[in-house]
Amino acid sequence: MAVFELKEALPPPARSAGATGWIRANLLSSPLNIALTLLGAYLILTFLPPLLDWAIFSADFTGETQDACVSGGACWTFITNRLPFFTYGFYPEPERWRVNIGFLLLAAVMIPQFIEKIPGKQWIGLFGLTGLPILVAILLSGGIFGLESVPTDKWGGLMLTLVLAFVGIVGALPIGVVLALGRRSQMPIVRIVCTTFIELWRGVPLISVLFMASVMLPLFLPEGVSFDKLLRALIGITMFQSAYMAEVIRGGLQAIPRGQYEAASALGLGYWRSMGLIILPQALKLVIPGIVNTFISLFKDTTLVLIIGLFDILQTVNSSIVDPSWNNVATEGYVFAAFSFWVFCFSMSRYSQALERKLHTGHKR
Amino acid sequence: MSKTPEGSGGGAPVVKPPAYRDPRVRAIAFQVLTVVVLVWFFWMIFQNTLHNMESRGITTGFGFLDRAAGFGILMSLIPYDETMTYGRTFIVGLLNTLMVSILGIILATILGFLLGIARLSKNWLIAKIALVYVETLRNIPLLLQIFFWYIAVLRSLPSPKQSLGIGTSAFLNNRGLYIPAPVTESGFGVVLLVLAAAIVGVWFMARWAKARQMATGQPFPTFLAGLGIIIGAPLLTFLVLGVPMSLDYPALKGFNFIGGTRIIPELMALLTALTMYTATFIAEIVRSGIQAVSHGQTEAANSLGLKTGTTLRLIVIPQAMRVIIPPLTSQYLNLTKNSSLATAIGYPDLVSVFMGTTLNQTGQAVEIVAMTMAVYLAISLIISGLMNWYNKSMALKER
Numbered sequence: 001m002a003v004f005e006l007k008e009a010l011p012p013p014a015r016s017a018g019a020t021g022w023i024r025a026n027l028l029s030s031p032l033n034i035a036l037t038l039l040g041a042y043l044i045l046t047f048l049p050p051l052l053d054w055a056i057f058s059a060d061f062t063g064e065t066q067d068a069c070v071s072g073g074a075c076w077t078f079i080t081n082r083l084p085f086f087t088y089g090f091y092p093e094p095e096r097w098r099v100n101i102g103f104l105l106l107a108a109v110m111i112p113q114f115i116e117k118i119p120g121k122q123w124i125g126l127f128g129l130t131g132l133p134i135l136v137a138i139l140l141s142g143g144i145f146g147l148e149s150v151p152t153d154k155w156g157g158l159m160l161t162l163v164l165a166f167v168g169i170v171g172a173l174p175i176g177v178v179l180a181l182g183r184r185s186q187m188p189i190v191r192i193v194c195t196t197f198i199e200l201w202r203g204v205p206l207i208s209v210l211f212m213a214s215v216m217l218p219l220f221l222p223e224g225v226s227f228d229k230l231l232r233a234l235i236g237i238t239m240f241q242s243a244y245m246a247e248v249i250r251g252g253l254q255a256i257p258r259g260q261y262e263a264a265s266a267l268g269l270g271y272w273r274s275m276g277l278i279i280l281p282q283a284l285k286l287v288i289p290g291i292v293n294t295f296i297s298l299f300k301d302t303t304l305v306l307i308i309g310l311f312d313i314l315q316t317v318n319s320s321i322v323d324p325s326w327n328n329v330a331t332e333g334y335v336f337a338a339f340s341f342w343v344f345c346f347s348m349s350r351y352s353q354a355l356e357r358k359l360h361t362g363h364k365r
Numbered sequence: 366m367s368k369t370p371e372g373s374g375g376g377a378p379v380v381k382p383p384a385y386r387d388p389r390v391r392a393i394a395f396q397v398l399t400v401v402v403l404v405w406f407f408w409m410i411f412q413n414t415l416h417n418m419e420s421r422g423i424t425t426g427f428g429f430l431d432r433a434a435g436f437g438i439l440m441s442l443i444p445y446d447e448t449m450t451y452g453r454t455f456i457v458g459l460l461n462t463l464m465v466s467i468l469g470i471i472l473a474t475i476l477g478f479l480l481g482i483a484r485l486s487k488n489w490l491i492a493k494i495a496l497v498y499v500e501t502l503r504n505i506p507l508l509l510q511i512f513f514w515y516i517a518v519l520r521s522l523p524s525p526k527q528s529l530g531i532g533t534s535a536f537l538n539n540r541g542l543y544i545p546a547p548v549t550e551s552g553f554g555v556v557l558l559v560l561a562a563a564i565v566g567v568w569f570m571a572r573w574a575k576a577r578q579m580a581t582g583q584p585f586p587t588f589l590a591g592l593g594i595i596i597g598a599p600l601l602t603f604l605v606l607g608v609p610m611s612l613d614y615p616a617l618k619g620f621n622f623i624g625g626t627r628i629i630p631e632l633m634a635l636l637t638a639l640t641m642y643t644a645t646f647i648a649e650i651v652r653s654g655i656q657a658v659s660h661g662q663t664e665a666a667n668s669l670g671l672k673t674g675t676t677l678r679l680i681v682i683p684q685a686m687r688v689i690i691p692p693l694t695s696q697y698l699n700l701t702k703n704s705s706l707a708t709a710i711g712y713p714d715l716v717s718v719f720m721g722t723t724l725n726q727t728g729q730a731v732e733i734v735a736m737t738m739a740v741y742l743a744i745s746l747i748i749s750g751l752m753n754w755y756n757k758s759m760a761l762k763e764r
Contacts, residue, residue: 029487
């Protein structure tokens with residue numbers, strides 16, 4: 001009598017498993033696919049080796065002047081020499097430690113937000129939105145506590161970019177919340193005012209807002225009152241960004257089910273308490289990724305201030321590449337500036353995506 | 366809270382709350398307050414502006430639009446010279462803005478759809494190349510990209526004498542791109558007429574084909590036949606009439622090119638940067654739109670026996686477009702507004718010509734800023750109105 005014996009399972013066919021299988025499935029599955037692979041390989045082989053050669057293998061990194069750039073590749077010497085200017089602008093050299101402390105404080109507030117298990121990180125975040133801007137403003141502009149006063153036209157570079165972006169977001173968030181609540185208000189006049197405000201700002205380009213802030217704002221003010229250039233740009237950016245922020249927050253408010261509003265009313269909570277305790281905490285948590293995305297676009301938009309004559313990081317690069325003691329460094333300068341922006345924006349967008357995935361679990365329907 | 370047996374009795378007298386606790390009274394009071402504050406605020410601004418303009422000797426009103434401008438503009442779609450009015454500079458700038466926006470929208474849509482489909486490609490290499498492109502370019506500010514193309518690439522091209530030839534009739538140098546210009550001769554109007562006639566004819570053919578399919582179930586290759594007629598008929602007329610068009614080739618004379626059409630480097634840089642930047646956002650929109658159509662739809666279509674092309678055309682694309690259209694609209698609006706960055710490199714768009722040079726010359730800040738902003742607002746409202754209308758016609762018809 002034949003005894004049933006289980007045979008050893010055969011390994012999967014070599015053509016459909018392991019590296020070979022992966023290549024067959026993902027690169028060579030059909031004639032079209034093979035053609036696409038060849039196209040992709042052609043693109044990579046045409047562009048990547050010259051790029052790497054220019055940027056790394058035949059580039060110069062050390063030295064002091066143009067003469068150090070002899071090997072024909074990128075002249076990173078230019079960047080390393082101008083790095084202080086790109087970071088601090090015209091901020092006086094002996095006072096730059098103050099900017100460094102500002103950077104450190106910003107990092108100390110930001111980094112805990114990216115780490116899971118840090119106790120009280122919402123308090124650190126709250127400090128970042130309230131106390132930190134005041135502290136850093138005092139630190140940077142000086143004039144009291146024996147700190148030497150540094151006028152804002154000396155601010156520049158990465159520092160100015162960060163100041164613009166940070167103040168923009170800190171200012172835009174509360175105004176955006178108020179506008180979003182106003183747009184969903186039961187009171188017709190409040191609703192019309194808020195909707196008009198939001199749509200007006202969203203309908204015009206930021207550059208015309210900045211022009212308006214720099215040309216028309218002085219006309220609006222009573223005689224004798226004047227704002228400096230940086231403050232005018234900050235007002236323009238904050239107004240512009242708060243309209244976008246309001247729309248993001250409105251999205252969150254609309255996502256909260258009616259039952260929550262009704263439950264809050266049933267508990268006897270008034271408007272402000274039901275918003276502050278029930279609706280906004282849920283709505284804001286829902287739209288954190290949207291807020292981060294708004295922040296990313298704000299961060300990129302800060303470059304526009306160079307058009308009204310502020311020295312942000314892009315303008316420091318612009319003014320350095322025309323320096324006659326260096327020639328043909330435009331590409332290096334722009335690549336450096338692009339990389340600085342890319343690092344900030346890419347890490348923020350990754351953060352927002354991770355947050356979206358984390359927050360998504362609770363709201364799947 | 367203390368427990369009061371209020372509701373249990375039933376005979377307790379209803380105490381009317383004081384007026385200031387009545388929500389309706391509060392709402393009215395709050396709105397009146399809002400209006401008063403706003404009116405006061407704008408009145409203050411109005412008074413200050415009048416006072417400030419008076420003390421600086423600026424006249425108000427739109428009279429300046431009729432005065433001679435006295436400055437030249439790099440590029441104009443309509444005849445323009447220094448003797449024309451400031452009002453004319455407004456039109457020139459507006460047309461330049463519209464031109465770069467429309468070109469940018471067309472190019473960015475094509476590139477964006479290609480990239481979005483490439484992101485979803487089964488081919489790993491192509492998908493990764495598209496991913497790297499999207500993640501790199503969308504995280505770099507647009508203004509920086511414009512400067513890069515303008516200063517680092519186009520301005521460091523060789524001078525006209527050492528132009529880079531593209532083929533034998535197009536030349537690229539630091540003064541721009543020179544391409545052959547078409548010159549129409551008599552008889553070309555007939556070709557255009559035939560083209561119009563072909564379009565009308567194809568429209569009727571499509572109606573007939575649809576009616577026949579509804580009645581008999583027999584499909585008709587409307588798309589291929591229509592394409593054939595629209596391209597074929599004018600082409601045939603063109604050839605029969607003996608090619609009533611010639612090309613004006615650019616030629617090097619002395620230090621510069623004569624003839625042909627010149628595309629200024631400012632336009633090229635702006636258009637390249639706008640296209641490449643906006644395409645990354647469109648790619649992400651297209652990708653998420655296609656992914657939003659559930660696979661069950663494709664499977665259902667397959668089980669009904671539809672071919673792959675038909676499935677895509679009738680099932681997947683209409684549903685994906687429903688997700689794609691609203692964010693795509695806002696990207697088109699962004700592109701239009703971003704075209705104002707032209708002012709940084711001196712492309713003569715509305716902001717650069719009107720809000721820049723004209724404002725500096727006349728000092729009429731309030732009028733000029735208001736006019737410019739009104740234009741952008743109008744464009745925004747028109748595009749979003751059109752797109753809302755289209756969106757409604759595409760929206761899910763629930764029964």
